[in-house]
Amino acid sequence: MSSVWHITDLELTIRILLAAGLGGLVGLEREWSNHAAGLRTHILVCIGSTAIMLLSIYGFSEFVNEPQVRVDPARLAAQVISGIGFLGAGTIMRTGLTVSGLTTAASVWVVAAIGLCVGAGFLYCAVLATVMVLLSLVVLNKWEKYLMRNRRTMEVVIKIVDKPGVLGNIATKFGENGIHIVNVQMNPDGMTEVDGVLEAVVELRFSLKASQGETLIKALDTISTSGHILSTESKTFSMVSGSRKSSRHAVG
Structure with a gap:
């Protein structure tokens, strides 16, 4: 053998x-x-x-x-x-x-x-x-x-009370920080009670381009403290009712 x-x-x-x-x-x-x-x-x-x-x-x-x-x-x-x-x-x-x-x-x-x-x-x-x-x-x-820092899109989900001018205010905050909105989707997300009154909730799903991650964090910090904002979430972190909460996810 x-x-x-x-x-x-x-x-x-x-x-x-x-x-x-x-x-x-x-x-x-x-x-x-x-x-x-x-x-x-x-x-x-x-x-x-x-x-x-x-x-x-x-x-x-x-x-x-x-x-x-x-x-x-x-x-x-x-x-x-x-x-x-x-x-x-x-x-x-x-x-x-x-x-x-x-x-x-x-x-x-x-x-x-x-x-x-x-x-x-x-x-x-x-x-x-x-x-x-x-x-x-x-x-x-x-x-x-x-x-690829200027070419990749980031996804951000923001839940808001459905009031006139809220979406425009969010878009303005992104623009002030040099963040380009590629796409936005609006989806109904139930109801919530605000000051004893039931209000409609809308989920806004943004696809964004930003030169630096820090600019997105800064923009979301500002947006989360604005009126009628219930929560903001991204791939790397989330903020609920204006307070930041770490949210790490797996990426290839």
């Missing part, structure tokens, strides 16, 4: 540990950025794909010399690539016009590929891929935010 179908326990252990380390590096960045799939998820995916790759290559070595058996080391690995999609899809969320979790889904998928490389003994490729993934997640992320 050819030695190509055999692996020592030591080498197998090294590959599993290396997979845990490489997957953990990517997962640590996701964990640090407060995303849905973090350190443990990425480690488990990388170890799992490595184990499946090892099984696919070395797990059936005793059948290699059987006359009616054809060994395909890539067969189980192919199932990992197609099957990991369900886990990545679980990290993708859509809130209104905003889709988040795409980067984390991609990182889970690429960690599975790194694990397959480690399991197959393609160690240089695994390490190189890990380095490139970390560069993409850390360095390119900052560069992308800098380049």
Whole structure:
């Protein structure tokens, strides 16, 4: 029987540990950025794909010399690539016009590929891929935010008492802070009691462009203290009845 179908326990252990380390590096960045799939998820995916790759290559070595058996080391690995999609899809969320979790889904998928490389003994490729993934997640992320700072839209939801002039006042406050309104949707949102009188509530969903996040915060600070404003919410924070409340959400 050819030695190509055999692996020592030591080498197998090294590959599993290396997979845990490489997957953990990517997962640590996701964990640090407060995303849905973090350190443990990425480690488990990388170890799992490595184990499946090892099984696919070395797990059936005793059948290699059987006359009616054809060994395909890539067969189980192919199932990992197609099957990991369900886990990545679980990290993708859509809130209104905003889709988040795409980067984390991609990182889970690429960690599975790194694990397959480690399991197959393609160690240089695994390490190189890990380095490139970390560069993409850390360095390119900052560069992308800098380049796209004036092009990306932010979604803000403001609930108001349906009174004349309230929407115009909000639009004026955005304009004074250099914030461009791309789109606005108005949806009825029930009734509320104001000074003993039932008033209609309207939800305003704005798509905005701002050069800096600080300008949006400043504008919402001003708007939240205006009359007939019930609450303001954005992707990164919310203010209810004029008082700010931290509201962090996962973004790819």
